[in-house]
Amino acid sequence: xxxxxxxxxxxxxxxxxxxxxxxxxxxxxxxxxxxxxxxxxxxxxxxxxxxxxxxxxxxxxxxxxxxxxxxxxxxxxxxxxxxxxxxxxxxxxxxxxxxxxxxxxxxxxxxxxxxxxxxxxxxxxxxxxxxxxxxxxxxxxxxxxxxxxxxxxxxxxxxxxxxxxxxxxxxxxxxxxxxxxxxxxxxxxxxxxxxxxxxxxxxxxxxxxxxxxxxxxxxxxxxxxxxxxxxxxxxxxxxxxxxxxxxxxxxxxxxxxxxxxxxxxxxxxxxxxxxxxxxxxxxxxx
Amino acid sequence: xxxxxxxxxxxxxxxxxxxxxxxxxxxxxxxxxxxxxxxxxxxxxxxxxxxxxxxxxxxxxxxxxxxxxxxxxxxxxxxxxxxxxxxxxxxxxxxxxxxxxxxxxxxxxxxxxxxxxxxxxxxxxxxxxxxxxxxxxxxxxxxxxxxxxxxxxxxxxxxxxxxxxxxxxxxxxxxxxxxxxxxxxxxxxxxxxxxxxxxxxxxxxxxxxxxxxxxxxxxxxxxxxxxxxxxxxxxxxxxxxxxxxxxxxxxxxxxxxxxxxxxxxxxxxxxxxxxxxxxxxxxxxxxxxxxxxxxxxxxxxxxxxxxxxxx
Numbered sequence: 001x002x003x004x005x006x007x008x009x010x011x012x013x014x015x016x017x018x019x020x021x022x023x024x025x026x027x028x029x030x031x032x033x034x035x036x037x038x039x040x041x042x043x044x045x046x047x048x049x050x051x052x053x054x055x056x057x058x059x060x061x062x063x064x065x066x067x068x069x070x071x072x073x074x075x076x077x078x079x080x081x082x083x084x085x086x087x088x089x090x091x092x093x094x095x096x097x098x099x100x101x102x103x104x105x106x107x108x109x110x111x112x113x114x115x116x117x118x119x120x121x122x123x124x125x126x127x128x129x130x131x132x133x134x135x136x137x138x139x140x141x142x143x144x145x146x147x148x149x150x151x152x153x154x155x156x157x158x159x160x161x162x163x164x165x166x167x168x169x170x171x172x173x174x175x176x177x178x179x180x181x182x183x184x185x186x187x188x189x190x191x192x193x194x195x196x197x198x199x200x201x202x203x204x205x206x207x208x209x210x211x212x213x214x215x216x217x218x219x220x221x222x223x224x225x226x227x228x229x230x231x232x233x234x235x236x237x238x239x240x241x242x243x244x245x246x247x248x249x250x251x252x253x254x255x256x257x258x259x260x261x262x263x264x265x266x267x268x269x270x271x272x273x274x275x276x277x278x279x280x281x282x283x284x285x286x
Numbered sequence: 287x288x289x290x291x292x293x294x295x296x297x298x299x300x301x302x303x304x305x306x307x308x309x310x311x312x313x314x315x316x317x318x319x320x321x322x323x324x325x326x327x328x329x330x331x332x333x334x335x336x337x338x339x340x341x342x343x344x345x346x347x348x349x350x351x352x353x354x355x356x357x358x359x360x361x362x363x364x365x366x367x368x369x370x371x372x373x374x375x376x377x378x379x380x381x382x383x384x385x386x387x388x389x390x391x392x393x394x395x396x397x398x399x400x401x402x403x404x405x406x407x408x409x410x411x412x413x414x415x416x417x418x419x420x421x422x423x424x425x426x427x428x429x430x431x432x433x434x435x436x437x438x439x440x441x442x443x444x445x446x447x448x449x450x451x452x453x454x455x456x457x458x459x460x461x462x463x464x465x466x467x468x469x470x471x472x473x474x475x476x477x478x479x480x481x482x483x484x485x486x487x488x489x490x491x492x493x494x495x496x497x498x499x500x501x502x503x504x505x506x507x508x509x510x511x512x513x514x515x516x517x518x519x520x521x522x523x524x525x526x527x528x529x530x531x532x533x534x535x536x537x538x539x540x541x542x543x544x545x546x547x548x549x550x551x552x553x554x555x556x557x558x559x560x561x562x563x564x565x566x567x568x569x570x571x572x573x574x575x576x577x578x579x580x581x582x583x584x585x586x587x588x589x590x591x592x593x594x595x596x597x
Binding site: 036088092093101102103108260 | 566
């Protein structure tokens with residue numbers, strides 16, 4: 001029983017950490033720009049494809065390939081913000097439509113370029129690791145460790161760098177931040193780039209574990225959205241707690257009752273959360 | 287005003303003459319799809335006009351489709367009863383969830399209806415004994431009215447067209463009436479309207495139920511027309527279709543989605559050989575509309591008319 005519990009928690013934490021990466025970017029973009037980024041899953045997908053091309057087709061070593069994919073998706077995010085989102089910022093409805101349009105475009109471009117078939121990326125890590133009575137695939141453990149590393153870096157970025165502090169200031173009170181000389185345009189672009197970068201990292205990390213295909217972003221996007229609603233839209237600590245919680249709860253329900261029940265429970269929890277406490281578990285009241 | 291009347295008469299004449307044009311079965315088939323699409327998109331438009339983007343509309347269409355199908359196939363209920371029942375059931379569901387869902391606004395309502403829609407599609411997929419799972423339900427009998435089965439394409443066309451017309455008429459009447467004034471006042475200043483004794487929730491729930499009713503009916507026609515149902519026809523992407531139609535046509539007017547449906551529904555058929563470009567076209571159209579024509583074709587036409595008069 002104890003070993004089963006440990007196994008459930010470990011499985012949950014490794015998937016949960018990827019959810020956290022997705023949800024953090026999603027919630028950062030919403031918190032700063034009030035954009036519900038429906039294209040977040042497609043940024044994940046592009047991160048995965050970038051890694052597959054770099055490490056698979058071009059035979060780059062794993063580490064440079066992953067770094068390059070992450071930077072690439074970050075730059076794409078900055079470009080999307082500059083060219084498209086900056087034009088409709090402030091109008092929540094138009095931002096949503098625009099994000100949907102971007103999502104459809106990116107997905108269909110991936111479909112045109114890479115075709116509908118699932119492809120695999122080379123696996124840099126193989127084998128299993130024994131942690132007491134529980135067994136965990138080594139590649140999963142690697143993804144978990146990399147995700148934790150990214151989270152720490154993100155935390156330091158938000159709390160120790162000037163740009164990070166400016167971002168938090170804009171998220172808390174845009175007008176007050178502007179009064180103190182923070183240029184909102186710059187922060188918007190930076191936030192979209194960082195949010196995209198995190199999604200790209202999640203995609204690039206998961207590419208060797210799952211297969212890569214143009215529609216692969218839909219499920220992670222849905223998970224990110226569930227996490228963010230649970231934790232509170234715009235709340236960064238909420239995204240971390242929500243992501244880990246969803247990972248563990250899903251893992252428990254999937255082990256005991258099957259993945260369909262797990263998914264239905266997740267949806268029911270979302271509906272209940274918004275109905276009872278729309279600001280989420282850790283969000284502020286608007 | 288005259289421009290509007292000319293356009294409306296032209297559309298009406300076109301709509302009635304459509305199946306006789308070229309005597310082509312394929313053209314009539316597209317016409318049926320457009321009419322069904324108008325019904326669902328005008329319903330979504332009703333929600334948009336009260337300021338709520340309801341992602342649940344696709345799931346509502348699915349609920350109507352499966353209700354009608356199961357009533358006819360499993361319980362032997364005549365279509366004449368199953369058809370209204372499908373609309374009424376969806377309206378009842380909307381009325382039941384409305385008081386909870388419509389308390390929140392904007393993004394939260396979008397997320398809530400999104401989760402609801404995904405949950406419903408998951409139910410269609412996983413409850414195999416009732417809904418047939420991902421294999422779907424085949425061989426749905428043709429709709430029959432008063433004992434005569436609707437086999438001809440034209441009869442379906444006029445049935446679907448009639449429903450689209452009633453939906454459009456209802457939408458116009460709702461938003462031009464005193465109720466429409468109340469709804470507009472809620473969008474403008476909810477607190478002030480409430481102070482005048484308006485209960486905003488009940489008005490919004492009523493619109494949600496009406497939009498659900500017509501979407502459910504459209505689902506029923508769709509099921510009996512195509513003869514085949516599968517869960518993915520009612521997924522998030524089918525909601526995106528309804529939304530694109532509204533955004534391109536213009537969400538500020540009930541005629542927006544009508545124009546949007548007429549222009550966009552034939553598009554997949556034209557781009558059939560290049561399927562992957564069909565999605566890209568949709569995406570690019572959305573981007574273009576949001577950036578350059580935010581109030582859609584109807585809004586653009588109004589602007590042109592205004593400039594013309596100002597000359």
